[in-house]
């Protein structure tokens with residue numbers, strides 16, 4: 527089974543996770559830029575983070591046989607912090623890079639005027655750079671937040687097929703599919719979405735424009751939730767082709783719209799290093 531996790535924060539994960547993901551069938555991931563759990567105090571720390579998403583992390587992933595791509599943006603939460611706003615001016619420099627396959631994560635956190643502005647501006651950047659957009663939906667007041675997000679997406683003029691609204695649930699999936707956007711689901715151990723609920727949603731809404739991710743990060747999360755969802759689909763009677771469509775061909779189709787998804791197998795090279803550093807330890 528081949529799996530593409532379209533939303534996972536590998537910066538927060540260990541080499542054990544990479545090994546287990548590869549054993550489970552994961553061959554490609556997209557890591558969206560997001561917030562790190564505590565506020566950043568200057569734009570420069572974003573640039574180091576973006577550079578790591580484009581340098582060290584793809585190197586690390588390749589050592590475990592996994593292709594790593596990323597999305598770049600000022601995340602919704604930190605869009606509210608005036609110290610971080612200058613990041614918006616530097617984004618075009620990053621959006622030109624080869625492994626950047628979308629603008630994201632953008633969207634709403636608390637639905638403030640600052641978030642409105644950052645969301646509209648970054649959707650404009652996606653249009654200018656001819657990139658897809660990964661749009662996070664707020665955890666609180668999800669239905670209202672999703673409806674408002676869809677309004678802003680519509681007003682921006684971006685083609686709906688270039689947009690995924692993520693972290694959806696039973697209450698928001700219908701309106702997102704009706705809009706022509708892609709529907710993303712983050713399958714978590716305790717909250718948001720479970721693999722069984724995901725199976726029911728797929729039974730009710732079909733596999734078209736559906737993306738399943740683990741959204742694993744520094745919080746309670748599980749980087750194998752993509753595989754566990756695939757197994758739950760098979761147990762519920764879905765065929766191999768539909769599982770492959772949801773867990774591989776859909777994310778390839780969505781991010782492939784960037785024109786930058788080069789899926790040649792990475793060749794793990796124990797001898798290689800990244801700027802003098804490697805994942806090896808000592809004299810192994």
Ligand SMILES: [Zn+2]
Pocket residue numbers: 533535558560631741
């Ligand atoms: Zn995320």
